[in-house]
Amino acid sequence: MSNFIDYVKIHCKSGRGGPGSMYMRREKYIPKGGPAGGDGGRGGHIILRGNKQLWTLLPLKYRKHIKATHGDPGGKNESSGKDGQDVIVDVPLGTIAKDAETGDFLFEISEEGEERIIMEGGKGGLGNVHFKTSVNQTPRYAQPGIPEREGWIILELKVLADVGLVGFPNAGKSTLLSVLSAAKPEIANYPFTTLTPNLGIVEYRDYKSFIMADIPGIIEGASEGKGLGLRFLRHIERNSLLLFIIAADSDDIKKEYEVLYNELEKFNPDLLDKPKLLAISKSDMLDDELKAEIAKDLPDVPNLFISSVAQQGLVELKDLIWKYLQ
Incomplete structure (x- = not known):
């Protein structure tokens, strides 16, 4: 089973606020003692915190119910009740929180140590x-005290990387990542080998150095949810630069690029x-004459011919990527 989990649904329940106290002063030197009841403590919040050491939502897959403690009641002589204990849940950077019932976007955690309250504890009641x-x-x-709040929350993860590899299944993305970095993606000659995003440091x-993500292959119709579409397109949103990979033996490189481009546009035009x-992979099978012929009909984006297996054009590719990242 894969350890990369990019979607979980968790049930969160905050603590309720403690009730205020109705205490009256009883000192024998004060015959008509007035009110002296303290305030109730606040209920515990449930808080999400960004942690850059994490790269998956896997720990939350087995922790479906998260519950904070209640605030204590107010005491005598105006002493306040103790607040309930907050529960802090660490999540990877790039985690999005949504309301499971409405699907509404709540917030995104994108910085180390960033804390956001996902379920607020109830306020303590005022004493008399x-x-x-x-x-x-x-x-x-x-x-x-104000009652606790509870509900189901969806957490989704978008992978953070500098370069996102975009291409159809079997275009050579995993091979390129394995050659450029120390990542060990599963590589085989059939579509959808990559079922989870692979990250590599190049x-x-x-x-x-920069981080490259092999996003699983897009197929036509991915933006409508075909294949494994939408889950993977989400990860592309976080990349600074998109590197389209199309194999040299494609029937029509320009058409393939347009299909990929249209899928991204339908999903999110901002992408x-x-x-x-554009990198034309598996180019070791082309001679210079064939490359010149193909180059005439390529889309209007900076492009180059590469071969991961024969290690051709990889230094130039890294130079080009670095130039655009800066």
Whole structure:
């Protein structure tokens, strides 16, 4: 089973606020002791926190119910009840929270240590000391605490990478990633080998590096949810640069590029504002004459011919990527 989990549904329940106290002072030197009830404590929040050490939502797959504790009741002599304990849930950067019932987007965690309350604890009730007036010197009333909140939340993960590899299944994306980085994606000669995004760190000159993500292959109709479509298109949103990979033995490179381009446009037109590069993979089977012939009919984006297996054009590819990332 894969350890890469990019979607979970969890049930969150915050703590309720403690009730305020209705205490009256009883000291023997104060015959008419007034109100002295303290406030109730706040119920515990449930908080999501960004953690850059994490790269999957797997820990939450087995932790479906998350519950905070209640606030304590207010005490005598205006002493406040203790707040309920907050529960902090660590998630990878790029995690999106949505309301499971409505599907509404709530927020996104994108920075290390960033904390957002996903389910707010109830406020503690006010003690009777707050309700003393000139007319009513001994109020025998205190507020109850505000109830807890609960509900189902969907968490989705978008992979953060500098370069997203976009291409049909079997275009050579996994092979390229394995050659350029230390990533070990599963590679085989059939569509949909890559069922989860693979991340690799590509080392560049002078100890610089960038992160490349092999996003699973897009098929025509992915934006309508065909194949494994939408889940994978989500990851492409987080990439700074899109590197289209089309195999040299494709029947029509330009048409294949247009299909990929249209799928991205249907899913999210903003994606197309990102820099785009085109690499023609498996080019070791082409001679210079054939390359010149193919180049005449390529789409109008910066492009180059590469071969991961024969290690051709890879240094130039890294140079081109670095230029656009800067």
